[in-house]
Amino acid sequence: MKMKEYPVSIEYLETLCEWMIEWADKEDSMIFPQFLNKKGIGYSYFNYFRHICPRVNNTYEVIISRLCLRWLKFGMTTKEMPAHQQKLLSRYIRIYDQLAFETETEARKAVAEAKTQKECEFFAENYSKQKLDGIYKDIYDKNDDKRRDSKKTE
Numbered sequence: 295m296k297m298k299e300y301p302v303s304i305e306y307l308e309t310l311c312e313w314m315i316e317w318a319d320k321e322d323s324m325i326f327p328q329f330l331n332k333k334g335i336g337y338s339y340f341n342y343f344r345h346i347c348p349r350v351n352n353t354y355e356v357i358i359s360r361l362c363l364r365w366l367k368f369g370m371t372t373k374e375m376p377a378h379q380q381k382l383l384s385r386y387i388r389i390y391d392q393l394a395f396e397t398e399t400e401a402r403k404a405v406a407e408a409k410t411q412k413e414c415e416f417f418a419e420n421y422s423k424q425k426l427d428g429i430y431k432d433i434y435d436k437n438d439d440k441r442r443d444s445k446k447t448e
Contacts, residue, residue: 300342307343311353318357324364325386326357355392362390 310333317329330337344351369375369383426434 302343302346304347307347307350310343311349314353314357318360324361326361329357358390358392362387362392365390 313333314329317323317332323329327337330340344354365383365386369387372379375383
């Protein structure tokens with residue numbers, strides 16, 4: 295879905311950046327939707343601001359890295375953590391750690407490409423024309439005879 299282009303003043307975008315920095319400086323700031331809710335901005339509208347203003351995008355990325363460090367610090371300093379908090383912690387660290395996310399995504403793509411390439415090579419080879427010898431021929435002959443025998447009894 296493409297967002298309509300709305301006129302937005304540079305002053306508003308500058309103010310938005312300042313609001314984000316002020317919000318992120320607070321100790322109870324943990325997830326970015328808190329900020330969006332507080333300012334009454336929808337995520338798609340905010341995303342539009344990110345695409346039209348490099349400063350908003352940069353400030354957002356700085357804020358996200360700060361939140362990642364906050365979650366990491368929380369995880370490292372908490373001695374005993376219930377399972378539900380552990381799940382939240384790992385979820386938000388994964389969400390906010392862009393470097394780890396990009397590295398993992400690239401690694402998954404590389405593995406998928408290699409797997410696809412090997413599968414294509416495997417399916418492209420025609421093993422039906424290969425000559426069987428030794429134990430493989432004996433196994434094939436035994437299985438081949440069984441198939442013929444089962445068709446005769448039906």
